[in-house]
């Protein structure tokens with residue numbers, strides 16, 4: 406017997422996931438389903454699968470699975486999309502929503518616009534991403550015959566941020582997997598290449614652990630902004646421009662928290678049998 410489940414395809418800055426309300430449609434084997442649905446030709450096509458659940462300690466919970474089925478600790482773009490999902494679908498009427506993740510509770514601040522009648526929809530979300538954990542500021546690393554200097558930052562999940570003179574010279578499909586699986590990172594890592602445009606704006610391309618090249622990465626944008634401050638290349642507020650669009654990241658000096666602001670978009674909904 407197959408059981409139909411409803412799904413929503415959403416993206417944040419082009420980082421696209423399939424969202425399922427696991428409170429209504431419990432998913433038994435999310436790892437396997439993430440691989441199947443993420444496949445571009447034989448599935449729906451996405452960077453992974455996100456389950457929205459209930460929580461004992463927050464308003465909702467999130468589980469995020471990469472396209473290879475591995476589970477991530479945190480996802481910035483998905484946390485904004487969940488803010489839009491739960492508000493637009495009237496699962497909450499709060500504009501301050503707490504979200505339990507595998508790396509702690511995140512606070513979402515929703516910005517809405519009026520639709521017809523009394524209805525509203527979320528256009529933008531700011532997420533309190535908490536405090537980054539900074540590892541080595543200038544790690545020398547060799548991959549594919551090239552030497553890089555990377556900054557190691559955890560935003561709940563691991564990132565290696567590499568500043569380069571010209572991002573157009575980076576062969577990401579070739580170097581991305583080598584750095585993701587480098588022996589220095591036994592748990593693998595997400596990788597960001599970053600070109601400084603000015604003190605407030607950078608261009609970034611990402612190779613995500615478990616999903617490969619994506620249009621954007623929220624935690625990666627936060628890690629980039631933090632690395633920029635540590636390496637004295639950018640200020641406390643940075644516009645991080647990725648292939649799928651920009652995110653605004655602010656690393657608050659007094660609290661040490663990182664705030665990420667950006668859009669969240671619903672693409673389409675559907676039903677599938679699993």
Ligand SMILES: N[C@H](CCC[C@H](N)C(=O)O)C(=O)O
Nearest residue numbers: 477480481482562622623624
């Ligand atoms: N795209 C996500 C991060 C997914 C991270 C995942 N690739 C991992 O850590 O394994 C974001 O917007 O933050």
